[in-house]
Amino acid sequence: xxxxEPSATDTAVRLREDSAVLRIGEDDGERLEAESSASDTSMxxxxxxxxxxxxxxxxxxxxxxxxxxxxSKPVIGYLHTGMEKTAETLTYLQGPTNVTRMDYAxxxxxxxxxxxxxxxxxxxxxxxxATWIRMLMCELNRISSHLLFQATNGMDIGAVSMMLYGWRExxxxxxxxxxxxxxxxxxxxxxxxxxxxxLPDGWRDEVLTLIDALPAxxxxxxxxxxxxxxxxERLQGVGVINTxxxxxxxxxxxxxxxxxxxxxxxxxxxxxxxxxxxxxVVVGTYGDCFDRYAIxxxxxxxxxxxxxxxxxxxxxxxxxxxxxxxxxxxxxRIDESMEALIHHFKIFTEGFKVPAGEVYAAVESPRGELGCxxxxxxxxxxxxxxxxxxxxxxxQTLPHLMRGGMVADAVAIISSVDPIMGEVDx
Amino acid sequence: xxxxxxxxxxxxxxxxxxxLRDEGxxxxxxxxxxxxxxxxxxxxxxxxxxxxxxxxxxxxxxxxAPGRIRLRVQVPADDPTVxxxxxxxxxxxxxxxxxxxxxxxxxxxxxxxxxxxMPPDWExxxxxxxxxxxxxxxxxxxTR
Numbered sequence: 364x365x366x367x368e369p370s371a372t373d374t375a376v377r378l379r380e381d382s383a384v385l386r387i388g389e390d391d392g393e394r395l396e397a398e399s400s401a402s403d404t405s406m407x408x409x410x411x412x413x414x415x416x417x418x419x420x421x422x423x424x425x426x427x428x429x430x431x432x433x434x435s436k437p438v439i440g441y442l443h444t445g446m447e448k449t450a451e452t453l454t455y456l457q458g459p460t461n462v463t464r465m466d467y468a469x470x471x472x473x474x475x476x477x478x479x480x481x482x483x484x485x486x487x488x489x490x491x492x493a494t495w496i497r498m499l500m501c502e503l504n505r506i507s508s509h510l511l512f513q514a515t516n517g518m519d520i521g522a523v524s525m526m527l528y529g530w531r532e533x534x535x536x537x538x539x540x541x542x543x544x545x546x547x548x549x550x551x552x553x554x555x556x557x558x559x560x561x562l563p564d565g566w567r568d569e570v571l572t573l574i575d576a577l578p579a580x581x582x583x584x585x586x587x588x589x590x591x592x593x594x595x596e597r598l599q600g601v602g603v604i605n606t607x608x609x610x611x612x613x614x615x616x617x618x619x620x621x622x623x624x625x626x627x628x629x630x631x632x633x634x635x636x637x638x639x640x641x642x643x644v645v646v647g648t649y650g651d652c653f654d655r656y657a658i659x660x661x662x663x664x665x666x667x668x669x670x671x672x673x674x675x676x677x678x679x680x681x682x683x684x685x686x687x688x689x690x691x692x693x694x695x696r697i698d699e700s701m702e703a704l705i706h707h708f709k710i711f712t713e714g715f716k717v718p719a720g721e722v723y724a725a726v727e728s729p730r731g732e733l734g735c736x737x738x739x740x741x742x743x744x745x746x747x748x749x750x751x752x753x754x755x756x757x758x759q760t761l762p763h764l765m766r767g768g769m770v771a772d773a774v775a776i777i778s779s780v781d782p783i784m785g786e787v788d789x
Numbered sequence: 790x791x792x793x794x795x796x797x798x799x800x801x802x803x804x805x806x807x808x809l810r811d812e813g814x815x816x817x818x819x820x821x822x823x824x825x826x827x828x829x830x831x832x833x834x835x836x837x838x839x840x841x842x843x844x845x846x847x848x849x850x851x852x853x854a855p856g857r858i859r860l861r862v863q864v865p866a867d868d869p870t871v872x873x874x875x876x877x878x879x880x881x882x883x884x885x886x887x888x889x890x891x892x893x894x895x896x897x898x899x900x901x902x903x904x905x906x907m908p909p910d911w912e913x914x915x916x917x918x919x920x921x922x923x924x925x926x927x928x929x930x931x932t933r
Contacts, residue, residue: 378879386901440906448915610815613880632855723848736821740828751819759883
């Protein structure tokens with residue numbers, strides 16, 4: 364341990380000059396291979412985009428020295444479908460159907476960021492129940508997303524039975540999301556002005572059943588993985604990063620917290636009603652793969668704590684704002700009122716107009732700060748909609764984490780960064 | 790929760806960001822851009838800022854006194870170049886590559902100015918307002 368912490372400037376200089384990042388074109392690998400001389404013992408290897416451990420379509424160009432990874436470059440864009448361009452043709456009411464497909468493991472967070480940005484432009488104040496339903500749904504979604512991480516992380520490390528357990532618990536959480544929103548994924552549930560529907564009858568019992576069952580299951584995870592010597596051997600001390608490096612690279616979420624730096628938007632820049640919640644921000648110590656695993660496991664436990672508080676305090680009232688400009692009339696009114704029918708038709712065809720302006724709204728997704736930058740020109744579709752995906756920025760840590768490690772470590776590292784390619788490529 | 794907004798002349802961006810870093814803005818969260826080509830009327834600019842076609846938007850965050858600041862930089866269409874922030878915050882590398890890919894804004898001094906989301910041989914910059922949605926024929930190599 365040195366006496367002085369490295370300054371931000373030193374870290375930036377080091378990250379810039381540290382040759383961890385391979386900066387060659389994505390087609391140049393083969394050409395360089397052919398040109399390299401016999402004395403050059405390094406070779407460039409492609410991992411992905413079709414590779415079971417790359418979580419979708421991530422491609423890595425690895426410069427290998429034997430079994431050791433030297434420099435590397437993540438090549439992305441294989442899942443790029445121009446969703447930000449598409450967003451410029453969809454009304455504010457259709458927008459959530461688009462952004463929900465970005466981070467498909469935690470879709471409600473993109474919907475939330477989009478809705479919060481729209482509401483900030485509209486100057487809408489939400490009824491308390493809408494806020495609390497959103498918080499309930501987000502914490503359920505955080506649990507399902509972190510359970511998915513537990514499943515895939517276990518599988519990547521070789522603990523294949525973990526995949527079945529993680530998947531089983533995640534399916535329980537998704538079943539609950541389905542009961543409430545009607546869909547397992549891509550819910551389109553959180554919309555500008557509130558949520559799509561009120562909580563169904565019996566939701567309280569279903570949430571209780573889930574949060575009563577989960578702690579015992581998480582204990583099983585501990586038995587299966589946390590105390591397991593082989594598992595620890597694979598993760599401890601692998602892929603180490605420190606706080607200054609994380610900040611310089613713009614990294615947020617569990618990767619930043621794994622370095623022992625407590626930064627969580629829910630606590631530090633509260634949105635929704637998180638300022639009334641009692642929960643701990645889980646931090647690590649060493650910034651390695653094991654810390655990132657343990658943080659996500661314990662964040663599930665914190666989410667269960669938050670859910671228990673939400674169950675106790677869920678207010679009654681409207682689940683969406685009663686502003687006729689934004690909210691369609693209730694279904695029953697359409698049968699009896701001509702105006703309600705016209706109003707309903709206009710909202711779903713023309714949409715509602717949003718005052719001109721620009722705004723940035725951010726939430727703490729399971730992967731870090733998920734922001735939505737929105738520009739309105741006063742019409743019914745966003746002039747520009749940009750999502751700041753945490754996975755996209757976090758992916759830049761890969762070359763720094765992998766440098767000097769083995770290929771097998773690279774698999775563990777990709778898994779511990781937990782990128783969702785839908786959000787990276789958008 | 791509204792963030793502070795600062796309009797920065799293009800040639801002062803680097804100094805401004807360096808100054809903000811010393812004030813405790815620890816991370817650049819986001820670098821993006823907007824093409825104002827078809828915007829009907831921009832009323833949110835202060836009178837001393839001359840509107841240009843492109844606007845670069847840089848979002849920084851301070852943790853000590855929690856808050857974000859958004860820098861808005863006007864970038865003219867006939868000379869779409871900005872100095873890179875990579876030297877100050879290495880994390881802007883991918884974000885600037887995305888802006889360059891999508892808007893054709895050139896970041897001077899960027900270490901890897903290649904396309905990031907679109908294929909390397911793609912023509913045009915999709916998020917520009919004059920780039921049509923669903924243009925055919927598709928330019929992927931395999932279809933030629």
